[in-house]
Amino acid sequence: MTHASTVLAPPAVPPQPAPGKVAGPRPGGAGALAVGLFLGVRLAGAAVLALVGHAAGKDPLMLLGRSWDSVWYLGIAAHGYGHSLHLRSTIVSDLAFFPLYPALVRAVVALTPLGWIGAGLLVSWTSAAVAAAGIHAVGSRLYGRSVGVTLVLLWALLPHSVVLSMAYTEPVLTALAAWSLYAVLAGNWLWAGALAALAGLARPNGFAVAAAVMAAAGCAAWRRRGRVSHRLWTGAALAPLGWTAYVLWVGRRTGRPLDGYFQVQRRWGSRFDLGRGALDLLHRSLLHGSRFALPMALVIVAVGVLLYALLLVERAPLPLLVYSGVLLLVVLGGSGFFESKPRFLLPAFPLLLPLARALVRTARARPWHATVVVAALAGLGYGYGAYLVVFGSAPL
Template structure:
């Protein structure tokens, strides 16, 4: 036996022993079902710890008095808090659109689902609006990762290990910091995850109800509706007696259509919400022309870490779509992820928000999770640890260093 064999043998034994211990631990139902929550809370806590460090450093550098909690309530977070506290008619006057203007229709750009949940929690004794908002985000994040865990176990080739890796990748997404903010992403992703669980497991009532709820939280629900309705219609074609699929397909778009209809009546314009977005934030669907211009500009002449990082994240997302097709991921999951990506790339809205708007496209991470589930434990922990630190830095930079809206 060579000296190399002598060195490598103990390492291989240790690797096998560690994998065996982990497998045995996860076989216990309590440990297995506690793992998604523990992973999510740990990864997000790392992100918040790094955010606090960066905020403190920026205060020393610039002489400011910012706080991590203040950063977590910034930008759109202030709008959601204002709507939760006073409704659409009594949002603080200091809040304006991207052009610095404010009218009665401006708050209508923000969907009501997340503020409504905040208001319900705020009704509990001793709970402030801010505390309620953070609580809703945390609870939503936990519901989301359990949905992702089930999804990771349910897809073709899935397993508990793949589900936990999927949870970690989502928790450590580049802009996962918004999951800890007073933003609506965590709540939307929670409903989307369970709607897709319903699709994969053919529980159409679950899929339809969760999809309808997501439609009251974010316009990104359009991609979810496409996935749920198409999958339900395929089920109906296969078995026209499947009344649950009919119900799921009919219920799925109700949330989004209800809010868009209400805004249309409120503004007296059939394209009410879209008009509010375009007038206030210059946001409309241009087929990706503005995104392409932004991409070419920043690839040729990088100007900031956030903008350059956003460009590369969009490119990686496109590659993940290709991988999902090659991996033959369940087609409704591809439809959803591709739909989110198309809505993000195809909009000419704030370019700095595109990294955040990619977060709901979590189904594109499933092929990555399935591939990593086959790797050695040391490789897996190294990659996931790196992703966690990179996410923490990117989120902290976006909030504490970058001076514009995300």
């Protein structure tokens, strides 16, 4: 186990262990503590949301289970693909939504007495707990258990962390990404590639996991001049298969093999245009008055850019840099609802590593200061999350 006090700049790609062995700390007592802390934080957030929703005359269960995109995902789980809707003078299709989460929900409904909403929330909450364990494993492997636990705490208290309690796909993607990245750091390339392939079936930006695995594999092969295990090449080959398979399937279904999926996304107003559409929307929104969520989203994205710069300065491992960088690039260069961009950064947990390390140092030197910081983050996360779900007028 490597502690922050002994290593300040981990190598870009850690040495590959002997085949069949996984180096580094294994999930144990500290991992259970991190998961328990995460669940406690999110249960408290759900309680705040329930109180605010009840005061506003809204059903908390419906707010968590049938808000915005969750309606589409549960519809796919119940009826399969093929639904479309007129939206802003164009026809949008459910083919824009990736299949892994609906498939998991459908499996839970088939195996348990739960209904669609209950199954959707069970999948999300379980995935979020698995993600918390994976985030802790990554943080602990690099900088020690204290940083691992703190990293999970910060992730649970993000302003948009309310999404982790809803029937959304971010928990599923983050769980697969965290454990795939951990497998890369441990040199377990087959697991890394398989989990990356599943991540590619979870969300459109799931290809960031595949990019991280392939970049790390390529770097390892170059440093060893190609003298690497076949497991590395197999893992790298597996990594992009999930995302590629779904995009090609949509292309075949729409009759446009190469760009069918991207055409579907463009009808939703989502495309990669180097940020021109997002800047235009932001300019018009700020010029004509703005909801509270838009300036807040702008601040969160700006903080994300700053944290990525700190991650570069601290020379974080290559797969974490690639993964976070791709997610951040999608946010900065993509068009669509600007208010949704902070949600797209939820899976980018490595961005929180500089903050986690700083908070651990602060807690050791000035415990009271660290307590105030955590309390302030909790107040912001709980209050803003309840506002977004109960009173927000733009899609999360």
